[in-house]
Amino acid sequence: MSVQERKERERAARERLIVATARELAEQQGWDAVTTRRLAERIEYSQPVLYSHFRGKREIIGAVALEGATEMAGALRAATSAADGPRTRVTALARTYLEFAARNPAVYDAMFELDGGLAFANEDTPQPLKDAFAALLESLGEVAGDGVHPALFTEVFWAALHGLATLTRAGRLPPQDTEPRVELLVDRLAMV
Amino acid sequence: MSVQERKERERAARERLIVATARELAEQQGWDAVTTRRLAERIEYSQPVLYSHFRGKREIIGAVALEGATEMAGALRAATSAADGPRTRVTALARTYLEFAARNPAVYDAMFELDGGLAFANEDTPQPLKDAFAALLESLGEVAGDGVHPALFTEVFWAALHGLATLTRAGRLPPQDTEPRVELLVDRLAMV
């Protein structure tokens, strides 16, 4: 009994190590540098060990994405709960979202740019993802305006943030004007 | 003289063939399926020929992106010039943008999701890209509203469209509500 429990603990610890190492490597050198060989070397096991935890590289990306979703939901809730008034809440939410994307580019990629094999926008979407969307909905729903479905409004606002985040990071938008863009977005979209 | 001219013509034709084939293959089976071997086989030349035209796969993606930018600019201008009144123009622009992204996913990826080795948002940005942004600016600038810089407004509106396009295509947003999202976006952002 106890022996088996210890083994399960160690196995779970190794799985966390894999995910944490993949994330770290991706943040340091980009996801292209996260090869199964390099990852195996860093955790000091051979390649096939990775495949005893995950079906493949995709699932590892997916695991990082879920971790990121949980963190992002937490960051968003922390920021919005510290602000009072719907308007300041939405501004704080937008800033926090963009800052999260800018500070954790690899995690953001895992969540939204890469294929992590996760389901989206349907019933078997993993809980962390649903929860991250819920965190957005909580603050954005209250400024949707009359006659506008909160979920629809959240989708549009989220899409705008996502566009700003990705285009900025890819060099398609000059990074220095982020703040006025956020202000414009909140000004126009949020029905205070 | 004439011999050399013929050769140059043939060379240019082959280059166009490469780009067109890459695009076709990408639209049919996705960019992952566009390998140098497959591409070489389809144009009925050996792999190294590709490298006498392009520095590498990245540059081929870049060439498709430029072609796409020209087409998109044309589509946007056609749609907006057929509409009268700033408001309907912006709506037409938004619909056309999203439709272009949905109907040419591989080209859209080449332009905005993949690394085509192109410069953005600075002085040595290729002309087709500048022109596509200009096409956006022409219609969006007139609804920026007082005291809002047209370019800034265009960036934000574009980012929103880009977010909608990519999130929808990646399955992050359910595709059926595209139209109400567009209406909401135009309603709120455009100062009629």
Added chain:
DNA sequence: CTTGATTGTCTAGCGATGCTAGGATCAAAC
């Protein structure tokens, strides 16, 4: 304590990938 089976892990290798070196071929130039 010795077996035998069950885990766990590793070495080695497969079929791909992007890209390149070096030789063969063929047409233009003298």
Added chain:
DNA sequence: GTTTGATCCTAGCATCGCTAGACAATCAAG
């Protein structure tokens, strides 16, 4: 007719994700 130079291809490198099969460690049964 010979030489030269451009053009193209065969063959191969290093690396990728992933897997089969051998090996070693651990455990249950006799």
